[in-house]
Amino acid sequence: xxxxxxxxxxxGPGGYVCAIRCAQLGLKTxxxxxxxxxxxxxLNIGCIPSKALLHASHMLHEAxxxxxxxxxxxxxxxxxxxxxxxYKDDVISQNTKGIEFLFKKNKIDWLKGWGSIxxxxxxxxxxxxxxxxxxxxxxxxxxxxxxxxxxxxxxxxTSTGALELPKIxxxxxxxxxxxxxxxMGSVYARLGSEVTVIEYLDQITPxxxxxxxxxxxxxxxxxxxxxxxxxxxxxxxxxxxKAKVSYKLRKDDSEHTMDADTVLVATGRxxxxxxxxxxxxxxxxxxRGMVKTEDHWKTNIxxxxxIGDAIAGPMxxxxxxxxxxxVAETIAGQKGHVNYGVIPxxxxxxxxxxSVGATEQDLKDQGRAYKTGKFSxxxxxxxxxxxxxxxxxxxxxxxxxxxxxxxHLIGPMAGDLIxxxxxxxxxxxxxxxxxRTCHAHPTYSEAVRExxxxxxxxxxxx
Ligand code: NAI
Numbered sequence: 001x002x003x004x005x006x007x008x009x010x011x012g013p014g015g016y017v018c019a020i021r022c023a024q025l026g027l028k029t030x031x032x033x034x035x036x037x038x039x040x041x042x043l044n045i046g047c048i049p050s051k052a053l054l055h056a057s058h059m060l061h062e063a064x065x066x067x068x069x070x071x072x073x074x075x076x077x078x079x080x081x082x083x084x085x086x087y088k089d090d091v092i093s094q095n096t097k098g099i100e101f102l103f104k105k106n107k108i109d110w111l112k113g114w115g116s117i118x119x120x121x122x123x124x125x126x127x128x129x130x131x132x133x134x135x136x137x138x139x140x141x142x143x144x145x146x147x148x149x150x151x152x153x154x155x156x157x158t159s160t161g162a163l164e165l166p167k168i169x170x171x172x173x174x175x176x177x178x179x180x181x182x183x184m185g186s187v188y189a190r191l192g193s194e195v196t197v198i199e200y201l202d203q204i205t206p207x208x209x210x211x212x213x214x215x216x217x218x219x220x221x222x223x224x225x226x227x228x229x230x231x232x233x234x235x236x237x238x239x240x241x242k243a244k245v246s247y248k249l250r251k252d253d254s255e256h257t258m259d260a261d262t263v264l265v266a267t268g269r270x271x272x273x274x275x276x277x278x279x280x281x282x283x284x285x286x287x288r289g290m291v292k293t294e295d296h297w298k299t300n301i302x303x304x305x306x307i308g309d310a311i312a313g314p315m316x317x318x319x320x321x322x323x324x325x326x327v328a329e330t331i332a333g334q335k336g337h338v339n340y341g342v343i344p345x346x347x348x349x350x351x352x353x354x355s356v357g358a359t360e361q362d363l364k365d366q367g368r369a370y371k372t373g374k375f376s377x378x379x380x381x382x383x384x385x386x387x388x389x390x391x392x393x394x395x396x397x398x399x400x401x402x403x404x405x406x407x408h409l410i411g412p413m414a415g416d417l418i419x420x421x422x423x424x425x426x427x428x429x430x431x432x433x434x435x436r437t438c439h440a441h442p443t444y445s446e447a448v449r450e451x452x453x454x455x456x457x458x459x460x461x462x
Contacts, residue, residue, distance in 0.1 A: 002109070004030045006331060007123045007132035009115040009276065012040020014308030014320030015138030016099050021328035023106035030132075031108055032115035032125050037096035038103065041140050042317045045160045048095050050183055051348055052088040053163065057190035058350050061223075066387045079191055081168055088163065116277040120301050134303050134331045137291055138324065139276065141269040141309035146175065148235030149265055155243050156236050156263045159184060169193050169261035173245050175233045177204035179347050181266035182220065186349045189224045196226045196258065198233055198247055205347065209359045209408035211394065216353055216410055219390055231256075236263050271310045286312075296336065297327045305331070319343050342425045346415035351391045354418035357406030357425060358396060369399035373431055373454030375447050377411040379461040382442040388412035393451035395421065395431055402430035402455065413444050420448055431455035 005027035008015045016038060019031040037044060064076045103110055113125040117137075123130050143158035145151060153161035162184045172188045174181040177199035189195040197204075203213045204220075204227070217227065230250040237244040243263045248255050271289045278285060284292040284300045291306035293299055299306055305327050308320030322343075326336030347353040363370045373395045377383040391411030397404050407421040424434050434452035439445045450459035 001129055001131065002030070003131040004028050004109075004133070006030075006134045006136060006328070007032060007111070007115075007130060008136040008138055008324075009117075009123065010040060010138035010140055010308075010310075011035075011038040011099065011110075012138060012140045012308065012320065013042050013317040014140070014324045015040065015136070016102075016324075017321040018136055018138060018307065018324030018328050019108045020102055020106050021325045022331065023108050025328060025332035025334070027328070027332060029106075029108045030111050030130065031103065032111045032113065032123060034112070034114035037093075038099040038110065039092075039096045041142075043095045043099070044092060045163060047317055049088045049092050049163045050159070050180075050187070052091040053084070053187045054183060054348050054350075056084050056087060057187045061190045061350070069387070079168070081191075085164055114275055116275055117281055117283075117304065118277060119281070120303055132303075134305065136297075136324075136327055136331075137273070137276065137299070137304065137306040137310055138308050138320065139272050139310050140320075141315055142272040143265065144268045144270040145265060146233060146235075146267055149175075149233075150236075150238060151265060152238060155241065155261070156238050156265065158265055162262075162264050165262060171260045172196070172262050172264060173198065173243075173258055173260035174264045174266055175236075175245070176200075176266040176268070177227065177229075178266055178268065179205070181264065182216075182225075182347060182349055184264055184266065185225055186220070186223065194226075195224065196228060196260075198228045198231050198245065198258075200230070200232050200250075202230045204229075205353070207359075208345075208353070209355060209394065210361065211392075212353060212355065212408045212410050215391065216347075216349075219351065219410075220349070233267075236265075269309065269315050273310055296330045297323060313340065314343060314345065316343065316345065339426065342422050344415075344418045344422055346418065348415060351388065351411045352414040353410045354414040355406070355408045356418055356422050357404070359406060359408065360396060363396060363405065368405075370396050370405060371399050371402075371455055372396055373451045373456075373459075375450035375454055375459050375462060377444070377447055379450065379459070380442075380444060380447045382444055383412055383447070385442075386412060388444075393417070393447045395434075395448075395451045395455055397431040397455045402432055404429055404431055404434070407448075407451075409448075411444070411447065417444055417448055420445065 006022045008031045011033035022029040111125045172193045174185045174197045231247045234246045297305045307323035309315040322338045329336035344356040378389040396406040431452045439449040
């Protein structure tokens with residue numbers, strides 16, 4: 001039995017970042033992980049592998065659609081699926097080994113196995129019980145399923161199975177037009193699958209800026225994705241190598257079916273806290289299984305904290321990372337803080353979609369007077385040169401003070417561009433501050449500046 005200042009349960013972006021920050025602050029730290037590799041869902045079966053497949057399939061798309069226009073002649077590459085999966089696995093391995101190296105460098109003990117909390121101050125891993133002055137639950141989330149659907153990760157898959165399908169499906173049905181459905185749907189559409197997305201609501205990516213939603217759906221349709229909107233999936237019948245999806249159209253309750261080689265269920269995720277022994281411990285969770293936390297990520301039991309997907313808030317790796325750092329600082333007696341108003345959300349399709357802060361709908365609901373500065377990538381020279389003119393930057397600013405309240409982007413590198421707006425918001429900047437900042441030419445970032453100018457007297461290039 002060993003004794004620690006902090007034991008973090010789970011080594012995803014929330015947990016491993018928390019452990020490193022604890023160690024940096026001089027706390028004796030261990031991290032419990034039952035998988036064979038560190039990094040949690042994000043590195044092993046989520047963010048990182050999906051980005052590898054998005055990158056590879058985007059390269060193919062570029063070769064097929066844009067190469068000849070630039071005078072790059074020749075046959076388009078063919079896809080060696082096994083090799084593409086091996087590339088993805090190599091990317092995972094480099095990243096997970098990187099975390100292992102960081103643990104060694106920071107003298108963090110990796111307690112291998114699945115952890116539970118038999119009593120406050122104790123963490124059990126296998127047959128060993130370790131003492132911990134502080135425990136951080138960072139156990140993440142798992143895919144949630146629909147009633148009437150059995151996941152086999154072969155024909156009916158979650159994002160996990162979608163990252164290692166035995167072959168590229170001829171016909172893929174995606175249930176749910178959220179982040180996972182659209183990222184993985186894009187991958188397979190680019191690789192040649194016929195992709196149909198069935199969505200319960202009448203718009204894609206719920207909660208996102210309405211104008212972005214419309215533009216995004218138009219672009220995805222152009223890329224070959226088919227959408228069946230306002231349709232509730234009732235069940236999936238898995239046959240040996242195929243599946244039949246049944247759904248009901250909400251407008252008239254009419255029932256329909258659709259055959260597929262593969263069905264991806266992407267209808268959300270739920271907190272994963274199985275096996276921790278929370279009920280026996282008396283640790284409070286919500287009816288949706290989220291660990292209840294008060295200020296500073298404290299649970300109802302002193303010395304036990306929780307962060308990331310296991311608690312309320314957006315299920316995003318970077319939100320978990322920020323909470324991981326902040327909780328470490330709190331435990332070390334500092335003032336850990338997360339600004340939940342400035343957490344960007346990104347969808348890594350092509351073009352990318354990114355947003356931060358309030359949407360127009362949020363501001364309307366709040367009755368807040370705001371102004372909108374919008375600039376199309378069609379007016380951006382760099383974007384035009386790179387076949388990336390589709391999309392726009394939209395900045396929302398307070399009508400009176402000009403303070404930036406939110407931003408919504410769809411376009412090239414939107415997931416990177418959003419961060420100058422995040423920094424501006426973090427500093428309480430006005431749109432004019434962005435507009436007066438010199439931006440290098442020719443860059444995509446100029447579109448951000450132009451949108452900021454559009455909040456004032458108007459952009460230059462439109
Ligand atoms: P999501 O919540 O983003 O989208 C689920 C979609 O499924 C919704 O549009 C919902 O209306 C629809 N739906 C639910 N039940 C349905 C039914 N019976 N029939 C048809 N449609 C139905 O969930 P998703 O895409 O599974 O992602 C899970 C979590 O993972 C999210 O919190 C997301 O933020 C996170 N994630 C983030 C990524 C990123 O930041 N790039 C990438 C992947 C996941």
